[in-house]
Amino acid sequence: MPEISVERLTKVYAGGVKAVDDVSLEVADGEFMVLVGPSGCGKSTLLRMIAGLEKVTTGRIRIGAEDVTTLDPPDRDIAMVFQSYALYPHKTVRENLAFGLRRRKVPKAEIAERVERMGEMLGLGELMARKPAALSGGQRQRVAMGRALVREPRAFLMDEPLSNLDAKLRTSMRGELARLHERLPTTTVYVTHDQVEAMTLGDRVAVLRDGVVQQCAAPQELFERPANVFVGAFMGSPAMNLLRGELDGGVVSFGATRLPVPGALAHGRRSVVLGLRPTSFALAGPQCDPSWPTIEVVVDVVEELGSECNLLFGVDAPAFSGDAVEAAIGGETGPDAGRLFADEGTARLTAQLAGRAPVGPGGRVELAIDPSQLHVFDDATGDALPLDRTPQRA
């Protein structure tokens, strides 16, 4: 039986804004479920409805066997970590940790013991008598986690708990969170807009857009088999390259380039959007599978990242930029993000190669493309066209 089950949940705010639209989701006992999506996609509203902080318009929420749809937050036995930590500013760290237990009438001796143990586990020893104002961001973060953990609730809800930390601390806290979940495998629903957090932390990830779940799957499956253009463009960094092409007889052509797409034979002739992960490129040469198609490009920009490099180049094909792509990658910076030159007929692609860049800007390079990594989406709906991935003999 799933620990948290959300059935056909809808939230309509006053004024008619639909924040969550007919969402159904099941989180198994001990599972770490990540809700991810661009800002305004309804992920926080969904979490707040599970917590009981937002009224449900229609639909049902169960925790364990109990229908909690209309229950108040105190009666749901869940703990939540907020983006702003929401520590009680007038209480010391020790009192912050003990507060939830005291409200639940846990015996005093047990509270003291559990709070001390939690303080020790999270390394808060010397900070126990301090108030939140005297703590650093990372320390407040740990207290907020401790306050949730010490309650030993049925489920944890986390609303972008790492987004107020600086980049370095965020990375280390991400690792700590993963370790923590391994030690205490409590059912967790975790909201983030950061797809790296989603990929690294989640047992499963639900991608939301405009209040609708686009796909809910294990991180690797999301990456390898995105259900539509939005999921493809949202997951992965650098983002998936998308360009318009024609599919005919299992071969996608764009400009002068023709790429065989294994398993696409059944789809006949149609306009498609082709998705190419930057990591599906490799430097052509003897180290590559000789059956991989190659493409010769002129590199515009080289980004050296140390252990790998990004090559940015143009190909003679119309770029695909629909609402879905803008929602996925342009949400934070606007629809003009990354567009400097008005060369509409040229798609800008990114290839990520291991090691140092083989050429500098302006250099020519031949890249091989792993055909098993190609994604083909319907031009009109943006849905992925199912590809027959069973190994075929040439």
Place this chain on the structure above:
Amino acid sequence: MSATPVPAPEGAPMSERMRLGRWRLPFSPWHLVLAPVAIIFALPLLWMVLSSFMSNAQINQFPPTIIPGSLHLEGWNKVLGDSEFPTWFLNSTIVSAVTVVANLVFCSLAGYAFARLRFRGSTVLFLLILFTLVIPFEITMIPTFIIMDKLGLQNTLAALIIPALVTPLGVFLMRQFFVNLPREVEEAARIDGCSRLGVLRHVALPLAVPALSTLAALTFLTTWNELLWPLIVISSDDKSTLPLGLTTFQGQHTQDLSAIMAGDVITTLPVLLAFLLAQRTFIQSLTSSAVKG
């Protein structure tokens, strides 16, 4: 007050020496403005205290003297011995204390409800309450008197307390404070197991101490100094409050200034003490919105 030149150390860079070489005041220049203002405010208080130790003749003397030639305690004797002054003091204390406590309880409850609970007509109701702020007391005092009379409360301390149990200004003050409290802290308390009232008691009210002390100080000051309403509703000496009692030292043709001044000293003292005690939180509440915690 003196200005001291600061000598520039040998070998200091030119800009440093120029800066240090200037004449600098040993205090903030603001004090040049604040000190005279403080004197203007303190002078009447000082004169009140000194006058209470003068005879009526000394007080009425022209030109007035600040330092009396001899010490007179007639005023104090009259106030503390011959009048019902201790009763008035007690009445004022009872009325003020009950009013302050009632305002703290009711205004924070109403303010919190207006800030956080969503119910039908809440905005209209709040605006109506705000609207009563612009109606002068002179318009409502007769109806209020009639109500008190019908309730049989005329000439009782209850008549002084009941109309002031909750004030629109207090509701407004508390609502504004609660609206600005971070909502997530309250939500965290809800999830930690608090009921709505529990959130108010354990989280919102402890955080509202600056606003509560402002409300307490304002309510205390208004109630303690109130004259017009007690003058209307109280008709006997033993139910009088301090400001009302003090008027008995002043007739149509005579006024016992030394007794009035002695009474004023006693009346003012609790207010001054209250301000000195609450000064820190008072200032904190006035500046709290400017500084992010």
